[in-house]
Amino acid sequence: MRHILLSIVLIGILLLSACAPTTTPPVETPSTQQQTYTLSISISPSGAGSVSPLSGQYKAGARVTLTATPASGYTFDYWDGDASGSSATSQITMDSDKNVIANFTQITYDLTIDVVGNGTTSPPAGIHSYSLGTEVELTATPEIKAGNLAAGAVT
Numbered sequence: 001m002r003h004i005l006l007s008i009v010l011i012g013i014l015l016l017s018a019c020a021p022t023t024t025p026p027v028e029t030p031s032t033q034q035q036t037y038t039l040s041i042s043i044s045p046s047g048a049g050s051v052s053p054l055s056g057q058y059k060a061g062a063r064v065t066l067t068a069t070p071a072s073g074y075t076f077d078y079w080d081g082d083a084s085g086s087s088a089t090s091q092i093t094m095d096s097d098k099n100v101i102a103n104f105t106q107i108t109y110d111l112t113i114d115v116v117g118n119g120t121t122s123p124p125a126g127i128h129s130y131s132l133g134t135e136v137e138l139t140a141t142p143e144i145k146a147g148n149l150a151a152g153a154v155t
Contacts, residue, residue: 081100088100
Protein backbone atom coordinates (compact mmCIF):
# COMPACT_ATOMS: atom_id res chain seq x y z
CA MET A 1 0.00 0.00 0.00
CA ARG A 2 2.86 2.24 0.73
CA HIS A 3 4.22 1.71 -2.79
CA ILE A 4 0.87 2.51 -4.30
CA LEU A 5 0.58 5.71 -2.30
CA LEU A 6 4.13 6.73 -3.23
CA SER A 7 3.40 5.94 -6.90
CA ILE A 8 0.24 8.08 -6.85
CA VAL A 9 2.15 11.01 -5.32
CA LEU A 10 4.90 10.73 -7.94
CA ILE A 11 2.38 10.56 -10.78
CA GLY A 12 0.58 13.61 -9.32
CA ILE A 13 3.83 15.60 -9.17
CA LEU A 14 4.67 14.69 -12.76
CA LEU A 15 1.20 15.66 -13.96
CA LEU A 16 1.31 18.98 -12.15
CA SER A 17 4.71 19.86 -13.51
CA ALA A 18 3.65 18.91 -17.05
CA CYS A 19 0.49 21.07 -16.86
CA ALA A 20 2.14 24.08 -15.26
CA PRO A 21 2.52 27.07 -17.59
CA THR A 22 6.00 27.51 -18.87
CA THR A 23 7.57 30.93 -18.97
CA THR A 24 10.10 31.86 -21.57
CA PRO A 25 12.71 34.30 -20.42
CA PRO A 26 12.45 37.64 -22.25
CA VAL A 27 14.58 37.94 -25.35
CA GLU A 28 17.20 40.63 -25.02
CA THR A 29 16.91 43.14 -27.87
CA PRO A 30 19.27 45.99 -28.50
CA SER A 31 17.99 49.42 -27.48
CA THR A 32 16.11 50.95 -30.42
CA GLN A 33 15.84 54.67 -30.98
CA GLN A 34 12.63 56.23 -32.26
CA GLN A 35 12.49 56.45 -36.06
CA THR A 36 13.22 59.89 -37.57
CA TYR A 37 12.54 61.29 -41.03
CA THR A 38 14.10 64.12 -43.02
CA LEU A 39 12.15 67.23 -44.05
CA SER A 40 13.75 69.03 -47.02
CA ILE A 41 12.50 72.53 -47.90
CA SER A 42 13.11 74.36 -51.21
CA ILE A 43 12.18 77.92 -52.20
CA SER A 44 11.18 78.82 -55.78
CA PRO A 45 12.45 81.12 -57.09
CA SER A 46 15.52 81.24 -54.87
CA GLY A 47 15.50 84.24 -52.53
CA ALA A 48 11.76 84.92 -53.01
CA GLY A 49 10.89 84.04 -49.42
CA SER A 50 11.51 81.69 -46.53
CA VAL A 51 9.84 78.77 -44.75
CA SER A 52 9.83 77.96 -41.07
CA PRO A 53 10.65 75.62 -39.55
CA LEU A 54 13.77 74.84 -41.52
CA SER A 55 14.76 71.55 -43.11
CA GLY A 56 15.81 68.93 -40.59
CA GLN A 57 15.14 65.66 -38.80
CA TYR A 58 11.74 65.01 -37.18
CA LYS A 59 10.41 62.10 -35.11
CA ALA A 60 8.10 59.64 -36.84
CA GLY A 61 4.49 60.77 -36.53
CA ALA A 62 5.36 64.41 -35.76
CA ARG A 63 2.92 66.98 -37.17
CA VAL A 64 4.88 69.89 -38.62
CA THR A 65 3.22 73.23 -39.42
CA LEU A 66 5.03 74.97 -42.27
CA THR A 67 4.77 78.75 -42.64
CA ALA A 68 5.85 80.53 -45.84
CA THR A 69 6.93 84.18 -45.61
CA PRO A 70 7.45 86.12 -48.85
CA ALA A 71 10.41 88.48 -49.37
CA SER A 72 9.73 92.10 -50.30
CA GLY A 73 8.21 92.29 -53.78
CA TYR A 74 6.87 88.70 -53.68
CA THR A 75 3.71 86.94 -52.61
CA PHE A 76 3.26 83.30 -51.59
CA ASP A 77 1.65 81.27 -54.39
CA TYR A 78 1.39 77.52 -53.52
CA TRP A 79 3.03 74.44 -51.94
CA ASP A 80 4.39 71.64 -54.09
CA GLY A 81 5.97 68.22 -53.48
CA ASP A 82 4.76 66.55 -50.27
CA ALA A 83 2.67 69.58 -49.20
CA SER A 84 -0.21 71.16 -51.08
CA GLY A 85 -2.50 74.14 -51.03
CA SER A 86 -2.28 77.89 -51.52
CA SER A 87 -2.48 79.00 -47.88
CA ALA A 88 0.78 80.33 -46.43
CA THR A 89 0.56 77.61 -43.75
CA SER A 90 0.42 73.87 -44.34
CA GLN A 91 0.62 70.84 -42.03
CA ILE A 92 2.37 67.59 -42.84
CA THR A 93 2.81 64.38 -40.86
CA MET A 94 6.31 62.95 -40.80
CA ASP A 95 5.60 59.34 -41.78
CA SER A 96 8.41 59.24 -44.37
CA ASP A 97 11.11 61.56 -45.72
CA LYS A 98 9.39 64.68 -47.12
CA ASN A 99 10.37 67.14 -49.86
CA VAL A 100 8.43 70.41 -49.88
CA ILE A 101 8.68 73.34 -52.31
CA ALA A 102 7.31 76.78 -51.41
CA ASN A 103 6.48 78.68 -54.62
CA PHE A 104 6.40 82.47 -54.64
CA THR A 105 5.38 84.94 -57.36
CA GLN A 106 6.92 88.33 -57.96
CA ILE A 107 4.46 91.20 -57.50
CA THR A 108 4.00 93.22 -60.68
CA TYR A 109 2.32 96.53 -61.32
CA ASP A 110 0.54 97.45 -64.54
CA LEU A 111 1.32 100.72 -66.32
CA THR A 112 -1.33 101.69 -68.86
CA ILE A 113 -0.25 104.14 -71.55
CA ASP A 114 -2.87 105.87 -73.69
CA VAL A 115 -2.18 108.37 -76.47
CA VAL A 116 -4.68 111.18 -76.89
CA GLY A 117 -4.28 113.00 -80.17
CA ASN A 118 -1.47 112.34 -82.62
CA GLY A 119 1.93 111.07 -81.57
CA THR A 120 3.75 108.07 -80.15
CA THR A 121 5.14 106.97 -76.85
CA SER A 122 7.96 104.82 -75.67
CA PRO A 123 7.09 102.31 -74.36
CA PRO A 124 4.23 102.15 -76.87
CA ALA A 125 0.58 102.61 -75.93
CA GLY A 126 -0.85 99.62 -74.10
CA ILE A 127 -0.55 97.81 -70.77
CA HIS A 128 2.94 97.00 -69.46
CA SER A 129 3.77 95.03 -66.28
CA TYR A 130 6.75 95.94 -64.10
CA SER A 131 8.24 94.52 -60.92
CA LEU A 132 8.43 96.53 -57.72
CA GLY A 133 11.26 99.10 -57.94
CA THR A 134 11.57 99.06 -61.73
CA GLU A 135 12.29 102.51 -63.16
CA VAL A 136 10.43 103.22 -66.39
CA GLU A 137 11.46 106.05 -68.72
CA LEU A 138 8.45 107.43 -70.58
CA THR A 139 8.91 109.41 -73.78
CA ALA A 140 6.10 111.13 -75.67
CA THR A 141 6.76 112.24 -79.24
CA PRO A 142 4.20 114.51 -80.92
CA GLU A 143 3.36 113.98 -84.56
CA ILE A 144 4.53 117.02 -86.49
CA LYS A 145 2.72 117.83 -89.75
CA ALA A 146 3.93 120.39 -92.22
CA GLY A 147 0.72 122.36 -91.85
CA ASN A 148 1.32 122.65 -88.08
CA LEU A 149 4.55 124.64 -88.50
CA ALA A 150 4.37 128.40 -88.36
CA ALA A 151 7.64 130.32 -88.24
CA GLY A 152 9.50 127.29 -86.86
CA ALA A 153 7.19 126.68 -83.89
CA VAL A 154 5.02 123.69 -83.19
CA THR A 155 1.41 124.61 -82.51
